[in-house]
Amino acid sequence: xxxxxxxxxxxxxxxxxxxxxxxxxxxxxxxxxxxxxxxxxxxxxxxxxxxxxxxxxxxxxxxxxxxxxxxxxxxxxxxxxxxxxxxxxxxxxxxxxxxxxxxxxxxxxxxxxxxxxxxxxxxxxxxxxxxxxxxxxxxxxxxxxxxxxxxxxxxxxxxxxxxxxxxxxxxxxxxxxxxxxxxxxxxxxxxxxxxxxxxxxxxxxxxxxxxxxxxxxxxxxxxxxxxxxxxxxxxxxxxxxxxxxxxxxxxxxxxxxxxxxxxxxxxxxxxxxxxxxxxxxxxxxxxxxxxxxxxxxxxxxxxxxxxxxxxxxxxxxxxxxxxxxxxxxxxxxxxxxxxxxxxxxxxxxxxxxxxxxxxxxxxxxxxxxxxxxxxxxxxxxxxxxxxxxxxxxxxxxxxxxxxxxxxxxxxxxxxxxxxxxxxxxxxxxxxxxxxxxxxxxxxxxxxxxxxxxxxxxxxxxxxxxxxxxxxxxxxxxxxxxxxxxxxxxxxxxxxxxxxxxxxxxxxxxxxxxxxxxxxxxxxxxxxxxxxxxxxxxxxxxxxxxxxxxxxxxxxxxxxxxxxxxxxxxxxxxxxxxxxxxxxxxxxxxxxxxxxxxxxxxxxxxxxxxxxxxxxxxxxxxxxxxxxxxxxxxxxxxxxxxxxxxxxxxxxxx
Numbered sequence: 242x243x244x245x246x247x248x249x250x251x252x253x254x255x256x257x258x259x260x261x262x263x264x265x266x267x268x269x270x271x272x273x274x275x276x277x278x279x280x281x282x283x284x285x286x287x288x289x290x291x292x293x294x295x296x297x298x299x300x301x302x303x304x305x306x307x308x309x310x311x312x313x314x315x316x317x318x319x320x321x322x323x324x325x326x327x328x329x330x331x332x333x334x335x336x337x338x339x340x341x342x343x344x345x346x347x348x349x350x351x352x353x354x355x356x357x358x359x360x361x362x363x364x365x366x367x368x369x370x371x372x373x374x375x376x377x378x379x380x381x382x383x384x385x386x387x388x389x390x391x392x393x394x395x396x397x398x399x400x401x402x403x404x405x406x407x408x409x410x411x412x413x414x415x416x417x418x419x420x421x422x423x424x425x426x427x428x429x430x431x432x433x434x435x436x437x438x439x440x441x442x443x444x445x446x447x448x449x450x451x452x453x454x455x456x457x458x459x460x461x462x463x464x465x466x467x468x469x470x471x472x473x474x475x476x477x478x479x480x481x482x483x484x485x486x487x488x489x490x491x492x493x494x495x496x497x498x499x500x501x502x503x504x505x506x507x508x509x510x511x512x513x514x515x516x517x518x519x520x521x522x523x524x525x526x527x528x529x530x531x532x533x534x535x536x537x538x539x540x541x542x543x544x545x546x547x548x549x550x551x552x553x554x555x556x557x558x559x560x561x562x563x564x565x566x567x568x569x570x571x572x573x574x575x576x577x578x579x580x581x582x583x584x585x586x587x588x589x590x591x592x593x594x595x596x597x598x599x600x601x602x603x604x605x606x607x608x609x610x611x612x613x614x615x616x617x618x619x620x621x622x623x624x625x626x627x628x629x630x631x632x633x634x635x636x637x638x639x640x641x642x643x644x645x646x647x648x649x650x651x652x653x654x655x656x657x658x659x660x661x662x663x664x665x666x667x668x669x670x671x672x673x674x675x676x677x678x679x680x681x682x683x684x685x686x687x688x689x690x691x692x693x694x695x696x697x698x699x700x701x702x703x704x705x706x707x708x709x710x711x712x713x714x715x716x717x718x719x720x721x722x723x724x725x726x727x728x729x730x731x732x733x734x735x736x737x738x739x740x741x742x743x744x745x746x747x748x749x750x751x752x753x754x755x756x757x758x759x760x761x762x763x764x765x766x767x768x769x770x771x772x773x774x775x776x777x778x779x780x781x782x783x784x785x786x787x788x789x790x791x792x793x794x795x796x797x798x799x800x801x802x803x804x805x806x807x808x809x810x811x812x813x814x815x816x817x818x819x820x821x822x823x824x825x826x827x828x829x830x831x832x833x834x835x836x837x838x839x840x841x842x843x844x845x846x847x848x849x850x851x852x853x854x855x856x857x858x859x860x861x862x863x864x865x866x867x868x869x870x871x872x873x874x875x876x877x878x879x880x881x882x883x884x885x886x887x888x889x890x891x892x893x894x
Contacts, residue, residue, distance in 0.1 A: 245831060248824030255817040262810040266371075269801050270379040278380055279779040279795035287779075289462050289511060290527055292572070293382035294776035296642030296764040297390040298369050298413060299479060301362055302397070302405045315347055365769060368807045369413045372773045375801075377416075377469075380777060384468050384529075385417060388642035388764055389477025389576030391499060395491060406498045417472040425504040426454035451489070453549060455504060455556045462508035462527065474499035476533050477576040477643065478603075484541040485600020492546060502533035503553040510782055525568040525782045527792060530557055530619065534575040534641075537611040538592075542600045554618055564621040564630035570780065570792035571637035573619055577604065578641050578763045579652060580612040581734040586648035586763065605644070613731060615639075616652060622757040624654045624731060632656060632757045638794045639761040640778065647765030647774065647798070649737040653758035655751055662755035663742050734761075762796050769804025 270276035278291045317340050327333040377385070392405050410417070422428075481491045481502070492502060509524040533550050541547040562569040583589040593603040607615070616622050623632035735743060735753065737760070743751045765774035777797040784790040801807070 243827075243831065245824045245828035248820045248827060252817055252820040252824060255813060255820065259810075259814050259817040263814055266801070266807065266810045267375060268379075270376060270799070273799045275797045275799040276376070276380070276775075276777070277797060278382070278777045279797055281781045281783070281793070287381075288781040289383070290508065290778075290780040291380070291383045292640075292776075292778040292780075293376055293380065293385045294388060294574075294640055294764055294778060295373065295386070295767045296388040296647075296774070296776075297477070297645060297766040297768060298387065298409075299390050299393045299766075299768060300366070300405045300408055300413065301393040302401055302408075315343070315350070317343075364808060365804065366408055366412045368769055368773065368804045369767060370415060371807060372767055372775060372801055373414055374416075376775055382469065382777075383463065384473065385471065386473040386574055386640075387414075387475065388574065388640065389475045390479040390642060391474060391477065392479055395479055395482040395486070399494060402494060402498075414472050417470055419498070420471050420473060420500050422501075424458050424506060425456050425501040427456045427458050428454060451545075451549065453552060455553055456501075456506055457556075457560055458506045459526075460506065460508055461511055463511045472499075473529075473531065473574065475531055475574050475576050475642075476502045476535060478535060481533075481535060483601045483603060484536040484538055484547065485595050485602050486542055487536050487546055488543055489546065501531070502535075503531065503550060505530045505557060523568075525790060525792070526562075526570075527780055528561070528569065528571045530571055530573045532573060532575045532615075532619075534577040534607060534611070534615075537577075537614070538601055538604065538608050540594075540598060540600050554614070558618050561619075561621070561635065564634050567636060567787045567791045568782075568789050569635060570794065571620060571635055572778070572780065572794070573615070573637065573639045575615075575639065575641040577643050578606045578648065579615060579639065579734075579761055580607050580609045580732070581648075581650060585650060585734045585736050586644060587646035588644045588648075609732070612652075616732060616759065620759055622654065622759060624656050624757065626656045626659050634757060634759070636792050636794070637759060638778070638796070639759065640764065640776065640796075641761070642764050642766065644763045645766040645768065645771050647771075648761075648763040649796075650734045650761050650763075651737055651739070651753060651758055652732055652734050652761055653751070653753060653756045654732050655756055659756075662752035663750035760794075760796075762798075765798065765800065769807070772800035772802055773804070774798055774800040 265272065278288060280287055320336065320340050323336050324333045327336060373385075376382075391409060392402070397405070476492075476495055476499075480499075481487050481495050496502060506529050508527045508529065510526075532553070536543075536547045536550055539547070561571075578586075578588075580590060588605040591603070591605040592601065592608070594600065595602045606612075617634075620637055621630065621634035623629075623634065625632055733743075739753075741753050743753065745751065762776060762778075764776045765771050767773050767775060775798065777799075778794065779796075780792055780794045782790055783793050786793070
């Protein structure tokens with residue numbers, strides 16, 4: 242079989258696989274209905290606010306390469322000293338033999354560090370870039386946000402930080418740009434001010450105090466088309482650190498490259514004119530709040546930076562509309578999720594501290610106190626039915642990252658003195674597993690409470706919530722932050738989707754639609770290990786809701802699949818194209834290099850030679866195609882063999 246035919250057969254076999262795989266990879270939002278922004282019901286027009294949310298890209302770099310490139314032949318470490326110190330020749334030989342046996346493992350590690358890992362980092366960048374590019378092209382978001390952990394480590398030096406940042410902007414988020422400082426601060430001249438203040442120090446050598454500018458910019462939603470080409474970047478623990486290791490240098494280098502860690506902006510509906518502040522206040526508005534939750538909990542390494550975050554929260558409270566005004570809604574973008582009881586999401590409450598309790602070293606979610614602060618301040622929610630707005634606060638949603646597995650929950654609180662809104666026909670037994678009367682189990686007091694909570698479809702109590710009395714010597718959970726005082730946590734979290742009612746161990750029932758509540762979407766990571774997920778948040782104003790209309794906010798999520806699919810499709814495409822090109826090349830080469838016939842290679846009799854090799858072409862070709870052969874009346878002609886054969890070879894199609 243000719244070599245060209247082998248290549249063409251291989252290309253033919255791979256063609257349908259390459260076609261299907263490439264079509265799916267580059268058009269996957271078309272095949273998944275969840276990869277789209279929710280639209281207002283009964284309308285073909287898209288929502289005016291469409292936020293493409295991406296979580297935790299975590300770009301790795303040279304520090305990851307150095308870990309696997311530390312040494313090549315580790316099996317020869319200290320080989321000379323060990324051989325010299327060996328007592329017998331046999332021991333020396335054994336040491337040398339063991340070192341030689343370790344060479345294959347050393348070569349595998351070297352291949353990992355010098356070949357596989359760099360290719361893996363390169364491919365990961367383009368895998369993430371494919372997600373961003375495809376979703377932006379297909380879904381046409383009005384805004385784009387990255388929910389923290391842009392980079393893989395907060396401990397990298399400035400040179401490595403700049404190197405990864407260039408990959409972030411030039412490869413992964415190519416075509417997007419940083420939000421201008423004039424928007425994040427509300428000052429038109431902010432860019433010039435930052436350049437003048439950069440690197441300035443006080444006379445005593447201390448750095449100048451950071452100027453607190455929170456933004457508060459007001460724009461008409463959709464008026465500035467540049468928002469579609471901007472990336473709203475939220476600071477994560479791998480960008481600036483946790484509360485125990487955040488410092489000014491890390492925050493400032495992040496802000497120079499990616500944007501402010503705390504800022505906000507207000508978007509009003511497109512059809513509203515805003516001639517004065519009074520009309521601005523009355524116009525339906527959507528507020529976007531970017532909050533640095535990395536230092537909300539204590540102890541913090543830098544108290545000034547922590548106060549700056551709480552000052553920003555106070556700014557949000559002071560400049561917010563009344564909780565009675567439902568024409569206003571808030572979209573809060575953070576990194577660390579709010580507190581939830583164990584078992585609600587994949588991650589459970591966890592805190593770790595530096596030695597001596599000098600600062601927060603690691604945390605899975607905010608403490609109960611910090612979460613309560615966010616819920617009751619930014620959104621004005623309250624368990625007191627006599628508070629403004631009956632405690633129902635402002636409309637809105639919380640979107641964050643950090644928990645790579647993702648989680649969608651409803652935070653709610655009960656209001657003492659308010660009657661249950663559960664329908665009378667909702668029976669508690671309908672939500673409980675049947676327990677036989679003759680079944681007996683022995684449970685500890687703690688296990689009994691947990692069993693009741695699970696059976697009642699309720700979230701689990703916090704580790705330090707009041708439980709039935711127990712022995713003083715029984716162990717306690719020290720991994721989670723201390724709970725607030727009280728018999729039960731003020732706020733509960735219910736995983737979504739869930740039944741509209743929650744039954745509590747005491748027999749009470751809570752209707753989720755009749756209590757202060759807010760939704761929190763912890764977005765699954767866009768990393769390949771977590772299937773390259775993305776979130777699609779839509780917000781539109783529904784004039785049929787409430788007295789003056791209310792904002793409706795909906796979220797979809799979807800993923801492209803693990804990074805191996807991306808690699809597999811492109812490898813198949815590469816082999817297909819390579820086989821196609823190789824087949825064409827070898828086919829052309831074989832034709833151009835085929836030897837011409839000669840008199841020496843033919844039998845003595847010309848008639849026999851032409852009959853065997855060229856008679857089909859002679860008999861079936863047009864007369865004009867073989868002008869020289871027609872000068873030969875018969876095959877017994879004395880015309881030289883070369884003349885006849887070359888004439889056929891040159892003139893036959």
